[in-house]
Amino acid sequence: MSGIGKGIAASSTARILKSKGYRTTCVKIDPYLNVDAGTMNPIEHGEVFVTEDGMEADQDIGNYERFLDEDILALNYMTSGSVYLAVIERERALGYDGKCVQMVPHIPEEVIRRLNLVARKAKADFILVEIGGTAGEYENLLFLEAARMMHLKHPENVLFMLVSYLPIPDKIGEMKTKPTQHAVRALNSAGIQPDFIIARSRVPLDEPRKQKLSVFCNVHPGDIISAPDIDSIYQVPLNFEKERLGAKILKKFGIKERKKDLKDWGKMVRRAIFSKKEVTIGIVGKYFGTGKFTLSDSYLSVIEAIKHAAWHFSRKPNILWLDAEVYEKSPNRMKEELGTLDGIIVPGGFGSRGVEGKIKAIGFARKNKKPYLGLCYGMQLAVIEFARNVAGMKGAHSTEVNRRTKYPVIDLMAEQKEKVFKGKIGGTMRLGAYACRLKENTIARRSYGVRTIHERHRHRYEFNSNLQKVLESKGLVISGVNPESGLVEIVELKNHPFFLGTQFHPEFKSRPLEPHPLFREFIKACLSYRK
Ligand code: GLN
Numbered sequence: 001m002s003g004i005g006k007g008i009a010a011s012s013t014a015r016i017l018k019s020k021g022y023r024t025t026c027v028k029i030d031p032y033l034n035v036d037a038g039t040m041n042p043i044e045h046g047e048v049f050v051t052e053d054g055m056e057a058d059q060d061i062g063n064y065e066r067f068l069d070e071d072i073l074a075l076n077y078m079t080s081g082s083v084y085l086a087v088i089e090r091e092r093a094l095g096y097d098g099k100c101v102q103m104v105p106h107i108p109e110e111v112i113r114r115l116n117l118v119a120r121k122a123k124a125d126f127i128l129v130e131i132g133g134t135a136g137e138y139e140n141l142l143f144l145e146a147a148r149m150m151h152l153k154h155p156e157n158v159l160f161m162l163v164s165y166l167p168i169p170d171k172i173g174e175m176k177t178k179p180t181q182h183a184v185r186a187l188n189s190a191g192i193q194p195d196f197i198i199a200r201s202r203v204p205l206d207e208p209r210k211q212k213l214s215v216f217c218n219v220h221p222g223d224i225i226s227a228p229d230i231d232s233i234y235q236v237p238l239n240f241e242k243e244r245l246g247a248k249i250l251k252k253f254g255i256k257e258r259k260k261d262l263k264d265w266g267k268m269v270r271r272a273i274f275s276k277k278e279v280t281i282g283i284v285g286k287y288f289g290t291g292k293f294t295l296s297d298s299y300l301s302v303i304e305a306i307k308h309a310a311w312h313f314s315r316k317p318n319i320l321w322l323d324a325e326v327y328e329k330s331p332n333r334m335k336e337e338l339g340t341l342d343g344i345i346v347p348g349g350f351g352s353r354g355v356e357g358k359i360k361a362i363g364f365a366r367k368n369k370k371p372y373l374g375l376c377y378g379m380q381l382a383v384i385e386f387a388r389n390v391a392g393m394k395g396a397h398s399t400e401v402n403r404r405t406k407y408p409v410i411d412l413m414a415e416q417k418e419k420v421f422k423g424k425i426g427g428t429m430r431l432g433a434y435a436c437r438l439k440e441n442t443i444a445r446r447s448y449g450v451r452t453i454h455e456r457h458r459h460r461y462e463f464n465s466n467l468q469k470v471l472e473s474k475g476l477v478i479s480g481v482n483p484e485s486g487l488v489e490i491v492e493l494k495n496h497p498f499f500l501g502t503q504f505h506p507e508f509k510s511r512p513l514e515p516h517p518l519f520r521e522f523i524k525a526c527l528s529y530r531k
Contacts (some may be wrong), residue, residue, distance in 0.1 A: 054432025136186030257396030272510030346378030379501025
């Protein structure tokens with residue numbers, strides 16, 4: 001079933017293989033018909049992760065990047081929608097030479113073609129392909145078929161791993177293996193026999209259950225890997241290695257084992273688990289757990305980036321979720337809640353709900369000299385707050401929320417106007433990495449330590465350059481611009497310990513072994529503030 005950590009299992013296995021000196025990459029296959037994840041509400045599907053080359057992907061791609069400490073590209077993400085679209089477009093271009101184009105083999109063949117391309121491009125020794133969905137359901141059958149076809153052709157090169165959940169019903173208090181037995185049967189009927197079972201559960205798997213699973217699922221007991229709930233997802237590679245998963249995989253492929261090196265990883269995990277002193281960060285947002293996914297999924301990369309930076313200073317992040325809409329009605333509640341924080345983040349977002357509350361929170365951070373980090377919408381709203389309350393532009397706004405504002409400090413990008421007008425919404429925002437030149441003697445320049453950076457974007461609106469001069473004359477610092485287009489990418493304030501907003505999403509590039517410079521400096525400022 002979903003949500004049991006397939007992505008983390010894939011990422012962790014990849015990390016283990018990488019730590020043994022093999023080039024490894026990961027691919028995510030999502031069974032739904034959306035061409036990418038960009039058109040889905042984060043409450044429905046979790047965060048939309050943006051790759052360096054501008055794919056709006058599933059949040060698991062972010063996990064792969066964080067675990068592997070490598071960029072994962074657009075090619076490594078596919079959905080049923082994107083695969084069908086490619087096959088149909090090829091058919092329309094006579095790419096099948098007049099043949100009858102069919103679900104099988106043409107859909108699985110397109111999947112296999114892409115996997116081979118990934119392997120070539122990444123020069124990978126191993127690709128971990130995560131097939132989303134549940135064994136036995138209709139939606140991912142053609143992907144299992146692709147896997148089966150690959151295995152048929154190259155049995156020595158393909159292994160299967162099933163991630164399965166073993167429930168412990170409250171009233172019974174005993175771990176149940178039956179759902180996993182059925183999952184294996186469902187896979188068998190798709191022509192696939194798992195080589196490994198990752199046994200997810202609340203607690204470690206015991207020996208009798210290992211034996212039982214082995215007999216009924218036709219898997220060697222040593223290849224059933226216990227995967228109990230843990231405090232930090234980053235512990236998973238270490239746990240898998242306790243069962244020597246890496247060595248077992250290499251042995252099945254007939255590859256010699258090399259020395260493994262998870263030392264730095266282990267150090268990071270120990271800091272994550274044992275740091276006791278806290279740093280308290282508030283995220284003021286609106287995507288708060290109303291759907292299938294909770295808020296922590298909607299803002300996954302932001303949370304991970306905070307963790308990485310906090311662990312860097314051996315601090316335990318205490319993250320509070322603050323609902324912007326409440327602040328619109330209750331300024332006292334806002335003062336009370338924000339008053340206890342060491343720092344405030346307003347993350348990315350869309351539309352008008354909660355906007356005034358976020359602007360109020362940003363004003364609070366500015367006036368009280370509390371560290372503030374604005375991410376995308378959080379940068380745009382910081383500009384609005386500054387325009388209204390420092391530069392005297394009453395009613396200043398983004399045209400996303402108020403099209404008739406007298407001071408459109410944030411406005412639709414020129415090339416976006418036509419796309420939106422024509423209803424071309426999916427995959428048409430300003431996406432992926434763009435260069436940004438930093439201004440000397442600014443927080444941004446000091447944090448990064450270099451002059452030019454590349455960061456990932458996902459937005460339609462931008463800082464209105466017509467109003468740039470006026471805002472600068474009132475004290476707003478433009479500390480980063482795109483060298484080609486002149487678009488404003490970073491704003492900050494002087495006479496404030498840390499007040500900075502980025503048009504891009506730095507959170508996508510934070511890694512556990514290398515926290516993002518802006519998050520690192522933000523947390524550092526939070527720690528000084530706390531003192
Ligand atoms: N809604 C804003 C825009 O489209 C900000 C987007 C974001 O925060 N990712 O420009």
